[in-house]
Amino acid sequence: MDYERYYLDLLEMMNSSFKKIASGKYDKKDVERLFELSKTGRYPHIFAEMAESFSMMVIKVEARDFHLKQLINELEETKLKTT
Amino acid sequence: MDYERYYLDLLEMMNSSFKKIASGKYDKKDVERLFELSKTGRYPHIFAEMAESFSMMVIKVEARDFHLKQLINELEETKLKTT
Numbered sequence: 664m665d666y667e668r669y670y671l672d673l674l675e676m677m678n679s680s681f682k683k684i685a686s687g688k689y690d691k692k693d694v695e696r697l698f699e700l701s702k703t704g705r706y707p708h709i710f711a712e713m714a715e716s717f718s719m720m721v722i723k724v725e726a727r728d729f730h731l732k733q734l735i736n737e738l739e740e741t742k743l744k745t746t
Numbered sequence: 747m748d749y750e751r752y753y754l755d756l757l758e759m760m761n762s763s764f765k766k767i768a769s770g771k772y773d774k775k776d777v778e779r780l781f782e783l784s785k786t787g788r789y790p791h792i793f794a795e796m797a798e799s800f801s802m803m804v805i806k807v808e809a810r811d812f813h814l815k816q817l818i819n820e821l822e823e824t825k826l827k828t829t
Contacts (some may be wrong), residue, residue, distance in 0.1 A: 682795060715768075
């Protein structure tokens with residue numbers, strides 16, 4: 664097996680997913696590919712860890728977006744009561 | 747120059763920054779190191795791009811945290827008016 668080529672392919676795949684997600688132009692499949700990469704045991708440790716860290720950032724952003732949506736709704740309802 | 751060793755060192759440095767930031771236990775220096783890595787021209791293209799994508803996720807999280815803080819303040823003030 665050509666390990667150098669394999670590592671480079673993994674790096675490029677990861678870089679491509681990172682770029683799509685960071686730009687905001689991504690779909691479920693891009694995130695799933697990242698989750699798949701983060702499975703330790705299947706991929707070299709360092710790649711799995713990097714994919715896992717990035718996945719955690721995706722989850723952080725999504726959780727905050729969810730919270731923001733809730734707060735905006737709550738704020739609108741509260742404002743309605745004051746008028 | 748031993749390129750293989752250099753690439754592995756860069757990967758490990760990046761992985762270490764990613765892990766610290768994703769876990770939430772990081773300081774300004776960790777983010778600065780990532781910004782430094784994302785400078786194209788100074789580091790191999792693929793590393794710079796990955797560091798840049800991760801930096802963008804850090805900024806997304808920080809921007810949302812800032813927005814959340816503002817909304818929480820606004821909500822508290824609005825609620826005070828209704829009581």
